[in-house]
Amino acid sequence: MRILQLSDFHLRGDGRRSYRVTDTRRCLDELVRHLEALTPAPDAMVLTGDLADSGDARAYELLREALLPLCRRIYALPGNHDRRDRMRSILGAWCAPDPGIPEFLCQAVEDMPVRLLLFDSMSPGSHSGHCPDAAARWLEAKLRERPGVPALVFMHHPPFKSGMGAMDEPFENVAALEKILGGAPWATLACGHMHRPIFTRYAGIPAMTSPAVAMQLELDLSPEGGDTFRMECSGYLLHHWDGAQLNSHVCQIPGTPGFDGPYPFVDKVNPTED
Template sequence: MNRSFLIAQLSDLHLKADHKLTYGVVDTTGALRRAVDQLNASHPRPDIVVISGDLVDFGRPDEYAVLRSELERLHMPCYLVPGNHDIREHLQAAFTDHAYLPTSTGAPLDWVVEQHPVRLIGLDTTIPDAHGGRVLDSQLRWLDEQLALRPDVPTLLILHHPPFISGIGHMDREPFINALALERVIARHPQVERLLCGHLHRSMQRRFGGSLSCVCPGTSHQIVLDLQPTAPAHFNLEPPGYLLHRWDAQALTTHNVVVGEYPGPYPFYDAHGLID
């Protein structure tokens, strides 16, 4: 029997430099450190890690230096896409040894990784100096061509912005540009198993182009689940988490994992049967 292949997805790290707290409240570096420790100690351990954007808070070189230091602690390869808090050029400069990242400046950081049981495609949905996401027509043509090259290989598309309306008022004020065109491309390529997204700081799923768009919770703070059109921009300190995607050569199963230590495990049964 072939061993399953495990992909851990982290998102929305929002790292700062000099041990500063994000929004004056959240120790995002400590939160990432705990997530890395948990991944490294997992049995079985994930084979790779993908991180779906907002890697740092302001896109500064000193923030990427902190990110690099923390990610070097991982015992497995990791792959990065930018989010709206990132700056492409500074990300590229900090991770020049990540050979999958494009080296051209100013262009979207789109990439393909072929060497795993599932194919990975990173899609840069950022708009410089903007909160919302988009894909350019040129990116859609590139994506369509890439997917057409290997139609029989299960593929994960990693992007920061979910290409749909979440229902959380303040997160929907800048909707995804070109979402319908992206959905049409995905619908032409049924080997796309998941669109792995971030940005919304909550676990969320939606069918998209015959596939499934999966949003990862943040490693630190979570967006308040307020489904009113007037929902204000608030976050809270719910337990952080990540997604674990298990490929078993037939299908992909996604698990929502909470970071941290909690009471348990407790048995359902003892030597005499079910525990009352």
């Protein structure tokens, strides 16, 4: 089974460049050409947030038009640059919430050899990660339902520290999340938000972040690091389950990276909802 994790598209629907630099529509087009030639085709795609750059509706329409022909099973989470309301109305079944927790875009995919648990860590207007009590109870209950069954837990914000100070913000209720994941050694945590691949262990389980479909964060391990980006190779994670072992591969998207930068994240928006 092959599950593609695609993250941080930062699409704009107005044709402008994100942060005045990145042509995110071109990044999407390069991704589509790559996926059209990919064999075998993925069994599922999971989009781990920041699909739009500022939650505008046209960005979600463009993403849906581009990816819908490529995979029968697509699931999506919001990031801090997204709007839940517009994701619900435009992406539909990609982000259908669990009826037990309708206020969040949490969902469980149970009919595959590896369980896919999508955990919504977004709070409108906030850049950092959140684990509200209701969402924490949902995740704990889902992991307890099928103990020992391999599970990929997807979320936008990583709860672990990266060493890049500007990105290592406080994570609401992180102790509860750590306890829940620590009680599920059969789980693997896969996040977005960091715009580069990071591999570690968190709460005793494998944990990682995906590279971005758009720009990549400058690797700056300082208290101020993580607030600039470079036009490096775009990428994604491919999670492969062979029936006994789960491997996660870093994949690059063919394009024309100039490796120019670093650039600041100017004009950034963490949208609220109407």
